[in-house]
Amino acid sequence: KAGVTQTPRYLIKTRGQQxxxxxxxxxxxxxxxxxxxxxxxxxxFLFEYFSETQRNKGNFPGRFSxxxxxxxxxxxxxxxxxxxxxxxxxxxxxxGGIANYGYTFGSGTRLTVV
Amino acid sequence: xxxxxxxxxxxxxxxxxxxxxNCTYTATGYPSLFWYVQYPGEGxxxxxxxxxxxxxxxxxxxxxxxxxxxxxxHLEKGSVQVSDSAVYFCALLExxxxxxxxxxxxxxxxx
Numbered sequence: 001k002a003g004v005t006q007t008p009r010y011l012i013k014t015r016g017q018q019x020x021x022x023x024x025x026x027x028x029x030x031x032x033x034x035x036x037x038x039x040x041x042x043x044x045f046l047f048e049y050f051s052e053t054q055r056n057k058g059n060f061p062g063r064f065s066x067x068x069x070x071x072x073x074x075x076x077x078x079x080x081x082x083x084x085x086x087x088x089x090x091x092x093x094x095x096g097g098i099a100n101y102g103y104t105f106g107s108g109t110r111l112t113v114v
Numbered sequence: 115x116x117x118x119x120x121x122x123x124x125x126x127x128x129x130x131x132x133x134x135x136n137c138t139y140t141a142t143g144y145p146s147l148f149w150y151v152q153y154p155g156e157g158x159x160x161x162x163x164x165x166x167x168x169x170x171x172x173x174x175x176x177x178x179x180x181x182x183x184x185x186x187x188h189l190e191k192g193s194v195q196v197s198d199s200a201v202y203f204c205a206l207l208e209x210x211x212x213x214x215x216x217x218x219x220x221x222x223x224x225x
Contacts, residue, residue: 033212056212090158092213104160
């Protein structure tokens with residue numbers, strides 16, 4: 001079966017712009033989580049959506065937002081980009097969002113802010 | 115709060131050497147524990163997991179045992195291969211469906 005698909009794979013944006021990243025989970029998975037990976041901070045949790053509702057949110061500023069659609073696809077948006085937002089953004093999907101169901105990560109979107 | 119501490123890298127081993135990557139955790143409840151592997155330019159792949167104390171996760175020759183008494187989940191492999199070269203992340207998952215990751219350990223295996 002198809003895995004978790006993240007688009008685009010690479011993105012270059014200018015400081016001050018906004019960006020939208022997309023994640024298509026494995027068919028049937030209803031939970032989608034987002035993580036930011038940077039060399040300095042490692043992997044940090046952004047938020048988790050389940051059945052179109054945000055269930056949990058990490059400690060990121062309000063410039064980072066997300067949503068989930070009825071088909072479970074999710075988008076995250078970053079407004080007013082800063083140089084420090086350059087990172088690999090990973091999404092993970094899960095059937096129900098608990099450990100026994102397992103989580104599958106996508107290959108990520110590499111965002112570079114210049 | 116929740117946190118994961120794992121062995122600093124990088125680690126360089128010769129092929130067929132024994133591998134141990136240490137991982138300890140702090141959790142408020144009863145977490146599930148995971149090892150993920152990341153190859154260059156890729157996302158995270160689940161290597162193994164354990165959902166309760168004394169469980170042993172295993173996959174592709176890698177093993178880790180959930181030790182509640184020492185709050186540890188050390189990764190081991192008896193004989194590493196060049197293809198095992200990657201970055202390894204220890205992680206815990208507790209309530210809130212949020213992973214807490216260690217900082218990652220880079221492994222290079224030389225022929």
